[in-house]
Amino acid sequence: xxxxxxxxxxxxxxxxxxxxxxxxxxxxxxxxxxxxxxxxxxxxxxxxxxxxxxxxxxxxxxxxxxxxxxxxxxxxxxxxxxxxxxxxxxxxxxxxxxxxxx
Numbered sequence: 001x002x003x004x005x006x007x008x009x010x011x012x013x014x015x016x017x018x019x020x021x022x023x024x025x026x027x028x029x030x031x032x033x034x035x036x037x038x039x040x041x042x043x044x045x046x047x048x049x050x051x052x053x054x055x056x057x058x059x060x061x062x063x064x065x066x067x068x069x070x071x072x073x074x075x076x077x078x079x080x081x082x083x084x085x086x087x088x089x090x091x092x093x094x095x096x097x098x099x100x101x102x
Contacts, residue, residue, distance in 0.1 A: 006031055029078075034061065038081035038100035042074055048093035055085040055094060076102040 003016050005028040018024065051071055056064045063079035065072040086094040 033077055035063075035076045035079050035081075035102075036100070038076075038079065040081040040083060040096045040098055041076070041100060041102055042079065042081065042083065042085055043095050043097050044071070044074055045093050045095070048091050050091050050093070052090070055089050058084050058088045060084065074102070 002018050003012055005023045005025050008017070049071060051069065053066060053069070053071060056066055056071070059079075060082065061075075061078045061080055063075040064085060065075055081096070081100065083096050086096050
């Protein structure tokens with residue numbers, strides 16, 4: 001029997017994997033901490049944020065969660081620190097700090 005993506009670990013054998021290690025399930029990237037790759041970190045200043053949400057569609061990792069028309073913060077588990085959000089924010093509510101730690 002082949003393993004699903006969330007069942008694959010460093011102890012899985014090649015016999016348990018799909019041919020070529022292909023994943024046939026949607027949204028498996030949610031299982032991976034891609035934020036650990038960051039070298040720079042975005043910081044949200046909630047005092048400056050006007051919840052215009054212009055930053056949200058520009059984030060390539062969907063790391064700017066929204067609920068009820070308001071930006072909830074930054075999903076550092078998936079944010080790779082590209083800085084696009086800081087470039088598109090018209091109010092200067094998002095800035096980058098050096099280093100990968102949130």
